[in-house]
Amino acid sequence: MTTESVPVLIVGGSLAGLSAAVFLAWWGVPVMVVERHPGSSPHPRAIGYTTRTVELFRAAGIEMPESRQGSVSPRRARVESLAGAWFEEYAWTPGGAQPRIEFSPVRAAAVAQDRLEPILRRRALELGADIRLSTEFIGFTEDGDGVSAVLRHRDSGREYGVRARYMVAADGAASGIRTALGIGRTGEGLLSTQRSVLFRAPLDEYLERGVVQFEIQQPDFRAFLATYSDGRWVLMLGDDVDRDEDAQRERVRKAIGRTDVPIELITTGRWELAALVADRFSSGRVFLAGDAAHQLPPNRGGFGANTGIEDAHNLAWKLAAVLSGQAAPALLDTYDAERRPIAELRHDQLFARADFKAHLKAPKPDVPILDDVAIELGQLYRSAAILGAGPDLPPARRPDQWAGQPGTxxxxxxxxxxxxxxxxxxxxxxxxxxxxxxxxxxxxCESGRRLGVPITFAGIGTDAKPMKPDAFPAAYGITATGATLVRPDGYIAWRTAHAPADRARALTAALGHLTGLEP
Structure with a gap:
């Protein structure tokens, strides 16, 4: 059996795996992605991508396609049916409208997953990633120097080996790699088994008010209906009944409240609505990402897919730094330290909100509901790759309340x-x-580069001039002589409000601690 070599092997070519491939290749790391299916799932699945996700894709050269949902503020409604009585509408963000503050140069996007994945795949290939579809992951062994995996091409049946320095398990909620590593999961667990019916129908007239998700409530019928804003809709049924096409159309018409609308059935699905977080996000040279690390049910905050994409971004720059010698291997320990608390925070936020609070199996102390903008743009990392994020700080708050806090x-x-x-x-x-x-x-910065870590100085007022006077010190919490050190992922790693007696020594000491390359 032949054996190939690659620095990073990614198992799973869906959102998290493809995002990891893009980010790793963007940072110059040769990467191989193996995906057992010949392409994207025919079921669109995720659709909402947060501002932070769009920022990350934008930096890597990915432009999100236009969407009707992107032009209006999305809403949810509780209705008898689309054509029947509308009982109540809900704001997308808990607490309703938020103060108008520009936190980002981009906006959240609504793109069906089966439209986004080909874009990610193309970008990864452009950057040099090796993507192998219809390729099954058979198993692996690990030693102190790397991971040895066995792969099988599903069409030819040919098996071959791959030797990687590190492996990313993005193989879904039922991750065989996580199971092989003996990593358990905790959380609220299985909530229900859902059946989905994907269909196409001309129903745009019901989207004029900006509502894109509908809770169907009739005396003898409960369902969830959502649009992908491209003519496709999905009806979610929580009774786990296998229906033929006639019965599927009957359920769809009941949710619509009309019998005169042409309905094109596309596909069906069966999946588990569950909330579980892995007890560890890494084991040796193997790292869990996406649903393999955390299974979070769909919600109005978009915690599921977006959390996985952020996992990939956090891990990718750290792998790139270690593989290039710009950080010690201990930097990889901060992946679990930073990302697992975020998954746990989002798990708890799901059940603090009305959408899933009723699913709690036992009463819990009230968890304060955080703004979506706090969760997606104001989360706090605490790890050895951050200096100055103490245990007294909250796990998240609005960005304007942090004022440049390290770890944000x-x-x-x-x-x-x-x-x-x-x-x-x-x-x-x-x-x-x-x-x-x-x-x-x-x-x-010259002293910092002697550690072997490329570091760029950006002079505020010279290299980058704020459009508003005094905006920088207010946003970043430092004086005119202070400095802020930003990591490759755009997170603040260290700052000093005032200039120390020896700038070079202070910066070199901070950078050495953060990367593990002590001077």
Whole structure:
């Protein structure tokens, strides 16, 4: 049996796996993706992608397609049927409308997963990723230097080996890799088994008010109906009954409340609505991502797919840094330290909200409901790759309440850079970046580079000029002589409000601690 070699092997070519491939290839890491299916699932599945996800894709050269849902604020309604009585409408964000603050240069997007995956696949290939469809993962062994996997091409039956330094398990909620590693899961568990009917019908007239999800409530019928805003709809049924096409059409017509609408059945599905988080996100040289790490049911905050995409981004830059020698292997331990608490936070937020609170198996102390913007743009990382994020801080809050706190996403600011108006976020995600209004910090970056870590200095007021005076110190919480160090993933790793006596020494010590490359 022949054996090939690659730095990173990704098992699973859906959203999390393809995102990991894009981000790793973007940072220059050769990567192989194996996916047992010949392409994307015929069922669109996820559709909503948060502002943070769009930021990450944008930085990697991915432009999200236009969508009707992107032009209006989405809403949910409780109805008798589409054509029947509408009992109540809900805002998408808990608490209703939020103060109008521009937290990002982009907006959330609504794109069916089967439309997004080919875009990710193409971008990964453009960046040099090796994607192998119709390829089955048979098993693996691990040693101190890497992972040895056995693969089988499903059409030819040919088996071959792959030797990788690291492996990413993005093989779904029923992850065989997670099971083989003996990693358990905790959480609310199985909530229900759902049957879905994907169909096409001309129902756009019911979308004019911005409602895109409908809770169907009739005396003898309960269901959930949602649109993909491209003519396709999905009807979710919680009774786990296998229906023939006539019975499927009957259920769809009941949800619509009309019999005169042409219905084209596309496909059906059966899946488990569950909430479970893996007890560990890594084991040796193997890392769990996406549903393999956390199974979170669909909700108005978009916690499921988006959490997996953020996993991939967090892990990718760390693998790239370790493989290039720009960080010690201990940096990889921070993946679990940073991402698992985020999954647990989102799990708890799901059951604090009305959508899933009724599914709790036992009463729990009230969990305060956080704004969606706090969860997606204001989450806090605590790990050895962050300096200054103590245990006294909350797990998330609105970005404008953090003011540049280490462990949080670097705040968006409109700036003039390279002769055009841009976001300060455009300066990040290619390496370490030091921000300051004091140009004397530029020389300190030279000392930091002696560790072998590329670090760029961005002078605020010179390289990037904020559109509003005093916006930078207010957003980043430092004085005119202070500095902020931003990681390759756009998170603040360290800051000093005022200039220390020896800038170079302070920066080198911080960077050495963060990367494990102590001077």
């Amino acid at each position: 996403r670097a705040p968006h600011l409109p700036v003039m850079a390279d002769g055009e108006e841009r976001s300060i976020l455009d300066l990040f995600q290619r390496g370490w970046v030091l921000l300051s209004e004091d140009d004397r910090w530029a020389a300190a």
